[in-house]
Every structure is written in structure tokens, then in C-alpha cells.
Amino acid sequence: MSSGGCSIVWFRRDLRVEDNPALAAGVRAGSVIAVFIWAPEEEGPYYPGRVSRWWLKQSLSHLDSSLRSLGTGLVTKRSTDSVSSLLEFVKSTGATQLFFNHLYDPLSLIRDHRAKQSLTAQGVTVKSFNADLLYEPWEVNDEQGRPFTTFAAFWERCLSMPYDPESPLLPPKRIIAGDVSRCPSDTLVFEDESEKGSNALLARAWSPGWSNADKALTTFINGPLLEYSENRRKADSATTSFLSPHLHFGEVSVKKVFHLVRIKQMLWANEGNKAGEDSVNLFLESIGLREYSRYMSFNHPYSHEQPLLGHLKFFPWVVDETYFKAWRQGRTGYPLVDAGMRELWATGWLHDRIRVVVSSFFVKVLQLPWRWGMKYFWDTLLDADLESDALGWQYITGTLPDGREFDRIDNPQFEGYKFDPQGEYVRRWLPELARLPTEWIHHPWNAPESVLQAAGIELGSNYPMPIVGIDAAKARLQEALSIMWQHEAASRAAVENGTEEGLGESSEFAPIAFPQDVPMEEDIGPAPRPEPPRNQNNLPGPTRRYEDQMVPSITSLVRAEEDETSSDIRNSVGNSRGEVPATNVNVNTREVSNARAFQTVRGNANNLLPHYNFTMGIHNTAEESTAESSSTTGRRERSGGVVPVWSPAHSAYSDQFVGEDNGIAASPSYLPMHSQSHQIVNWRRLSQTG
């Protein structure tokens, strides 16, 4: 490759030296300057939560020492604008190349594209790579060359691709250090004083860093993997892989995971080990879901803030901060839900099953706006991952074509006996119920008074009554759904009659703000109130609001002319969905031709694009561009000359989903108002078992 020039390797969520194509490219090209830029403000509302920042800190120092032992250190920079920082790096080091690995969340897609353009304009050669997925999103398409819309089909295709995922790369043997004398590292601050105490506990349970990730992987594959299928019903986390935070920060490569698991798979298949095979399939499926989350994010950049199926726009969410608080604190009166929420609160971790239970309860029983829940997960989960969490919440909320039906409520009582038959999980996290016999552990409200007394429980006092009855919730949900469909129909009619006036302007559909700061209070406080009062419509619930809530809105859109209520979810024809922000204007020819492999973005006057504005006060790149989908079946771009630009997804496909323009004008800047909401968890109050 290149002639001993100096290259910058930009680390992000690929904090490993093994199987890191960007690093490998840098090493191949000559001397390397490894950089990490900490610019959390760029993430807008998704400023990483406390536990997540703790992990990042450890992981970076781990990476730094690995790099040092290979010959160079990690240069760290505090910044509010990654791209400017990169330009400064170039200036102060004379680097002639930039290498990095792809990310697929909307902000990264825009930022990385901008980085590529700015640096290219300075004469820097920029190359980017796939280090996060088995296959790039644009490689996986159906027969017609369109993206899949259901997970099963997507995953089946992944597993039967005509070519295997690339084999993982070995770590470099050594790295020639570039000259960094003129760009000293900044000391990055990831935690404040108040967070240190809580963070200290994390180190007991977790070991961030790529080589630890590697150990965790080996341990899992040689141990719990075999029984993964057997154990999946248990609420207890002990049998999970514990890889998700490692994977989130790219400490271990998915390709390597896949590779090693496949080896086991063949082994077990040869032995006729049925349990092993089942387990492998199941585990790979969860890897597949992670892939799918990137796939969805790439194809539908708004899926973290908007329902993909349009009718959900019209769901009348219950806006009740008391409910929200009860849920966060694990005081809903449903033991399984409460145990889960306490575990999350105390450890930043939750078994996947229980994530489904608590989020489903959140959306269907409490009928709180799903993005509140998603934001809370973001703030508290150790493995908080925007794409995965968005997929999960959309699944629960029934806004995916293959998601759960919205109108079926899972009963936490029954789920309790399913996932935690002996009540051990509940007893561990809800000490106040520890003495309750198993017979009543998942429905204490039915227990005879004498039993409660013997167990030292006073319902409504030291453990709450159910915050909402399941029957009441069912009725309320039916009601809400019928309202939703009415509105949906009305809106559709309005669109057809051309009388559509813009729902975004009606106050009824105004965005629902995230509750003012939601710190986890020091004390748990009194039991939440029981049934909410009826409102003026005689709905058995408190205030409802329409429109999907605006909570963590990364971007705000100025509405494109015609399309915000193309809420005909499945069949509407129309080409006006604006989902492609900004490829830039000055795309050089080579890039365009490469980019076309990704179905990229070029001029077509028919497509109106919304103008994209970052509202976080970080940048203001209101770029405009037009889009066209080319039907190229994705050509593989192994050495990656191109940053994946936002995929324009086929209109035929996209029309199944709500237009990714929600018609809501600028949201109030979220971050300034809620900058504290991530530092919330209080450990000391909770039992630390195990």
C-alpha cells in the first residue's frame, strides 16, 4: 500500500487491537497515530450514562496499554466536534491517511461522512471498514435487491449468504509510532466525584477491555453456551454470555464470536449433540438481532425516535410521571417487574428476558411513552446501545412488522412463574418479599392476610399494591387502541381528500416532553398511588397525549412538503419519504461510483428531503440533498473506500413504514435541560447479592 506515510487510526466503538481492520490498514501503511476523540455532546440526548462512561474509561485505558506494548500509545482528545479535531490532528502530525471502522447510528453516519469529506478535501486519503458486523447492511437484500423487513427473513439470508463473513484478523505484531509530539493527549474525564463511589462497585463484577472480552468469550463458549438453550427461560443472568457491553464498545469482534461459535457448532453437529446445536442456533440468533439492529438503524435512521409503523403515531400515550417513577424505582406492585427494575438500578444489567418483561409492562400496562423507557435504559444500562435498544423497544411496542401485537398484555404474574418459578430472583432483589412463600411470590395481592403478616408484608406500606390492575390495563388498552385507529383513519381520509392540514401543528399532537429530569431519588419514597383518576373523557386513565413523544430527539426536521402523514403504513404508494440526510454536495466522482454500491444518494428532483438540523447546539449542518435509490445489489466493499452514507432504502420498502419525517418542528433542545439525567443511580440502598 502506501509509502510509509503517517496515518491516523480513529478509534470509536472498536476498542480492540485484534480483528481491527482500520488498525491493520494503518499498520500496513506505515506509521500510526491512534486517536480517540471524546465528544459526548455530539451524541445529543444520548450522552452516555454513568455506567456506560465508566466502562468506556476502563476500556480506553486497556486499549492504551495494549497499543503501548505494540509500540504506540492512544492519543486522546476532548472535543465538541470530532471532525475539527481530526483536521487538527492532520495539521499537527502531517498525516496523509485516515482509517476508521463503520458505525451505523444516525449521528455517526452523518458525522463520519462529514469527516470523510472534510479530510478528503484536505488531501487526506480516507478509508473505512466493516468491523462491527458480519455483513454490511447493504449487502443483505432479498431477491429483488430490497432490504428485509422481518428479522427471520433477514437472518436466514445472513446465514445463507453465498460468501462467509471475513475471517477475523490477528492483532498486529508491532506498530510503528507516528510523531505525536505536537498533539499532546487531553486527560479525559468520564465521571464526576459523585459518581466515583457507585462506579467503584462496578469493577467487582466487570472487567472491561478487549483481552478481558476475549476471555469472556472463551469462557462462555466453553461453558454456558452448551446449556444456553436450556437455560434461556431463567430470569437469572448467570447463563448469559455477558458479552453485550464488550460488543457494544467493540472490544471483541462479532466476526470472531461468530467464527468460534461456528466451530463449536460443527463439533456438536458431528457428535449429534442436539442441545448444543439448539444452543448455538439460539445464541447466534441473538448475535443476529444485534446485526439486525444496525441494519434497521441504517435503513431507518429514525427508528430510535419514531415508530416504524405509522399508526403508532396516533396512540394516546399516558403521560404520568408518577407511573414512570414507580416503574423506575421498582414499585409497581408486580414482583417480577419490580425485581427487574431494582436489578437494573443496582447493577446496570438485566437479563434479556426481563428487559422484555419490564418494557412490555411499561408500554402496555402503564402505557407510558416508549421513548421514556428507552431513554431510561440508555441512562442506566451498562451495555446501553442505541440500535439494539431501539429495536427492542420497537419490538415491544408492536411497531415492527414482526413485533408483538400491541393488544396482547403479558401478565407479569404468569411470566413470573415462567421465568422465576421458585421466586428466587424476586427474593434476591425485593428483600421485603423475601419471606413470602413461592405460592404467592408473584401475586402478593392475592395472599391471605395471615400469610402476608407472617412474611412481614403490609401491602401499600412496605410493598405496593399493583399500580394498575391487569384487567383495567386491558380495558384501557382496548380503548386507547380504538382511539388510535380512529385517528389513523381520520388522518388517512384527510390525506386522501387533500384536506390534510398538518397534524404536527395541532396541539393534540404536540410532542410529549420528557419529564423534567428524572433523578433517582435517594429514598424510594412512598408507595405509588393506586388507580389513576378518570379523566374528562371518562377514560380510565390519566392524561393522554397523542403523537409519539419527542423525548430524545437527535434531529429535528422541518417538514417536507407533503409527506408527514403518509401514515398509511403498509401500502401507500408515494415516493416522498425523506430519509436520506445529506450526502454532501461535493461528492467527488470516485466516491460517487463507490457509493453507488451502497445504493447511495444522488439527485432526483422527485424526492423532497427534509432539511436536517441538529438542535443540540453542536453543529448546524442544514444540508440538502436529493435522493434516489439505485437497485444495486450491494457490492462488497472490502477495503472500504466509502463511508456508508445513509441508505435511502427502496421506496417500495420504505412505504411500509411511516414516513421518517414526523412533521414535528424543532424540539426544544433536550440536552441543556436534562444534562444531569444520566447520573442517577444510587447503589447503596440496594442489596448487593452475589
Added chain:
DNA sequence: TCTTGGTTCAT
């Protein structure tokens, strides 16, 4: 072997 009714489980 084909049917059927009961279970289990949803990405």
C-alpha cells in the same frame, strides 16, 4: 402413517 388435541412460545 395420518389425525387431533394440548402445549408452548413468540425478535
Added chain:
DNA sequence: TGAACCAAG
């Protein structure tokens, strides 16, 4: 709720 699976007939 419905598809997929399994045991008994």
C-alpha cells in the same frame, strides 16, 4: 392469537 411441535389415538 396462531404456528409449530408433540404425544396419544
